[in-house]
Amino acid sequence: MLRHGPRFLLSRASAASMGWRRQFATDLPAETAGDSKFVEAWKKVIPNIDPPKTPSAYMAPRPPTPSTIPSKLTVNLVLPYSSILSGKEVDMVIVPATTGHMGVLPGHVATIAELKPGILSVHEGNDVSKYFLSGGFAFVHANSVADIIAIEATPVDQIDPNLVQKGLAEFQQKLNSASTDVEKAEAQIGVDVHSALNAALTG
């Protein structure tokens, strides 16, 4: 009886928590059309278990494409660690695409752009905020919403020029002394990022 004590306690615990969970699951927003196909297919094959939710259930739907060009661009800048800008209305952004710096205004054609390390500048009225991005993707949608996804973004005034110079020199050296392709590629990436940082600080 003593040995069964813990098992008894814990099985009661899990039963209780599963009961709690079901109570709150009804607070989620309704499903969209694509999900209903999934939900029906699920219910046919597995009738006893509730189907899992999908990401669109947790997202507010995006606004449709307006007929006239809106006056402001809505920008979302997201990183794995935080959303720096979310739903901010600005006049223009300049993104560092691999094919060069690209300006995005409201009414820009829908674009998927791959980003290289460089500066993102956000223009709103007379304010310009500059962030150094480590690379990522930028989506511009037809409804004048721009999503910029990067791994790291720091405001330019927080970058230390001495460390940038040191890093640049270090990676140049590594590039010269690299023997395998992997090392060469890594050193090349380091050189690219640090030169971009350098350009960001001076330019």
Add this chain to the structure above:
Amino acid sequence: MAMAALRREGRRMAAPLITPHPINPLRSSLASSDREHTLLGVRSISTQVVRNRMKSVRNIQKITKAMKMVAASKLRAIQTKAENSRGLWQPFTALLGDTPSVDVKKNVIVTISSDKGLCGGINSTSVKISRGLHKLNAGPEKECKYVILGEKAKAQLVRDSKKDIELAFTELQKNPLNYTQVAVLADDILKNVEYDALRIVFNKFQSVVAFVPTTSTVLSPEVVEREAEAGGKLGELDSYEIEGGETKSEVLQNLTEFQFSCVMFNAMLENACSEQGARMSAMDSSSRNAGDMLDRLTLTYNRTRQASITTELIEIISGASALEG
């Protein structure tokens, strides 16, 4: 310690009954009442046994309370990270849509679970959903493989789907989760597994007591192009200009890999939060149950103690009256 308690009990009982009675019957009945297989039979379950049981239940209660505190502090640490990472997958869903019902030949189900147990039912839920998805996507010429993250799902899925498990990763939470680690993991998975669609199964953290099983779908670039041509949600994809890269397929390839690593990062953080929250609830219930059990045992203990005292009294008095009369 037991002998000291025994002696204390004896002294308490012996004090009011000292003079007229010989000591021996008292001592012998004391000793015998505390032996389990006793001549007195079921009338007295030994107080010693009940006391041992109470001690162990009290220890369990302390342990589960401590585990709840630990889980609460870990949850606090990781909850802010998870909430901050929620913006990461939204642009991808806005661009590529949400297509859980896509019909492809090679499905890979990525199940995220915990390494440690005692966290309620979340791992079982994830495994049930994964099995459900496997059943849903089974069919002629279709194959469905598992990639498992975490020890608990591996233990459950190895039992009946051993041949379908492609890769298994454990000990992911030794160091706090960060994007670099997840990116390397995602790269590993994408390199070693052939896929048309990746379905990630995890528990989304809604609140400390609510965890919703969720599945996110990431399509391979070829399937994205196929769906874009077919129309529907991805039909607008062709209207997007592609900047950067040499060809559209190269950019789509990078996009898919980036999407997978972002979605995985968010999924792993949410699952870790759900794990800590579930553990808090489970340990809380355990502590409460242990408390209830302790109350009941205390009552039993007191009843047993009083019963054995009464039995002693009866024996002594009947012995005395037998001697006198």
